Amino acid sequence: MGKETKNIVIVGDGVAAWALAFYLREFSVKIISGAKHNHTCSFNSTSINCLRGTERGVSSLGDLICDSMDEFENFFQTHSPKGVDLGYEYQIWNELDHDKWVRRYPEFLQVQNDSFLSQHIKRNSFYVPNTAYFINPQELRKWLLDHSHAQVQSDFITEISLNKNEYTLNGLNGDYQADMVVLACGFQTRFLTPNTDESFAYYLDHCKPVVGDYLELSHARDHFPKWQESFNFAVGKYHFIYRHAENKIHIGSTSLNLESRELADKDLLRKIYHDVSAQLNFELPIFESFSAHCGVRHKGHKRLPFWGKIDDHKLFSVCGLYKNGFSFSFLAAKELAREISEL
Numbered sequence: 001m002g003k004e005t006k007n008i009v010i011v012g013d014g015v016a017a018w019a020l021a022f023y024l025r026e027f028s029v030k031i032i033s034g035a036k037h038n039h040t041c042s043f044n045s046t047s048i049n050c051l052r053g054t055e056r057g058v059s060s061l062g063d064l065i066c067d068s069m070d071e072f073e074n075f076f077q078t079h080s081p082k083g084v085d086l087g088y089e090y091q092i093w094n095e096l097d098h099d100k101w102v103r104r105y106p107e108f109l110q111v112q113n114d115s116f117l118s119q120h121i122k123r124n125s126f127y128v129p130n131t132a133y134f135i136n137p138q139e140l141r142k143w144l145l146d147h148s149h150a151q152v153q154s155d156f157i158t159e160i161s162l163n164k165n166e167y168t169l170n171g172l173n174g175d176y177q178a179d180m181v182v183l184a185c186g187f188q189t190r191f192l193t194p195n196t197d198e199s200f201a202y203y204l205d206h207c208k209p210v211v212g213d214y215l216e217l218s219h220a221r222d223h224f225p226k227w228q229e230s231f232n233f234a235v236g237k238y239h240f241i242y243r244h245a246e247n248k249i250h251i252g253s254t255s256l257n258l259e260s261r262e263l264a265d266k267d268l269l270r271k272i273y274h275d276v277s278a279q280l281n282f283e284l285p286i287f288e289s290f291s292a293h294c295g296v297r298h299k300g301h302k303r304l305p306f307w308g309k310i311d312d313h314k315l316f317s318v319c320g321l322y323k324n325g326f327s328f329s330f331l332a333a334k335e336l337a338r339e340i341s342e343l
């Protein structure tokens with residue numbers, strides 16, 4: 001059993017909450033899951049961890065991306081969790097974009113010299129392989145929560161108040177008491193935080209919802225029986241992702257600033273399907289065999305994520321994880337768990 005001495009509530013049921021519950025595994029925590037009531041980006045994501053040439057010492061965002069990836073890899077190597085499949089992301093470009101990509105990847109290879117890539121990519125082009133972790137959110141969630149002391153309660157919180165060192169969370173199904181609360185609510189965080197400190201309010205006011213649409217095909221090996229491991233062809237702006245363990249293909253995704261919606265834009269996805277198809281040397285299953293999905297990312301102010309305390313008592317948040325939620329969450333969880341366990 002986890003320690004009973006702290007009554008910790010995490011609001012949210014995405015990767016930020018799952019990772020934190022795991023890093024707080026010596027404590028009993030309650031996760032209040034709004035997943036049945038509203039959108040969870042972590043279940044509507046193409047969920048890959050890959051450094052993509054990011055290096056330390058260039059920007060504070062780049063440093064955080066590298067530190068988070070280190071923490072994720074450390075977690076992966078130490079615990080061998082379920083729901084993480086290792087493979088490669090191939091960044092691929094042609095002559096037209098050569099100058100742009102060479103700045104990021106001064107050392108590159110030729111597609112025509114690689115038998116797997118030249119079979120699958122149409123034009124004579126250049127590429128760089130990067131190690132990538134293909135994450136199955138449902139499986140990773142199960143593993144993280146099975147290895148924590150988290151109790152999951154389905155509810156949607158409408159208000160949080162503090163009275164005599166105790167928080168009361170009002171939900172649609174009931175009220176909850178807590179000594180400490182962590183909001184891991186993605187782009188909805190803004191609406192649960194009326195009395196937080198000024199700098200956090202400023203941060204939230206400058207965050208944006210950013211929609212991402214993508215296509216999904218199940219039973220991928222019915223079409224491509226020879227593929228043996230996960231890979232991602234990052235061709236131009238879009239990705240063709242084969243997820244071996246899940247036996248799925250993803251194509252996408254869009255990045256539409258200031259949009260938050262739960263229905264995918266099928267017209268846009270049809271165009272992306274044709275754009276990606278034009279770069280591939282094999283025939284894709286027909287558009288109609290794919291299902292359309294979308295998720296709403298929370299883009300932090302200056303693209304920076306946030307985690308830390310947000311009032312002068314024991315209210316915390318982790319949000320603004322944008323396109324790196326599956327690695328940022330692990331560094332955030334490590335640092336928040338340390339702070340919380342010292343209180």
Ligand SMILES: Cc1cc2nc3c(=O)[nH]c(=O)nc-3n(C[C@H](O)[C@H](O)[C@H](O)COP(=O)(O)OP(=O)(O)OC[C@H]3O[C@@H](n4cnc5c(N)ncnc54)[C@H](O)[C@@H]3O)c2cc1C
Nearest residue numbers: 012013014016034041042045048157186212295324325326
């Ligand atoms: C198309 C797409 C592709 C992506 N690809 C990648 C990728 O390759 N790699 C990567 O790292 N990231 C990727 N991302 C981003 C990543 O998915 C997100 O950063 C991550 O899922 C955010 O996790 P989160 O836990 O912060 O938020 P969420 O997963 O959105 O979770 C928030 C939770 O809070 C709950 N909630 C909100 N308000 C309340 C309330 N009032 N009461 C109770 N519960 C509440 C919601 O129901 C939800 O369960 C992608 C995103 C999209 C859309």
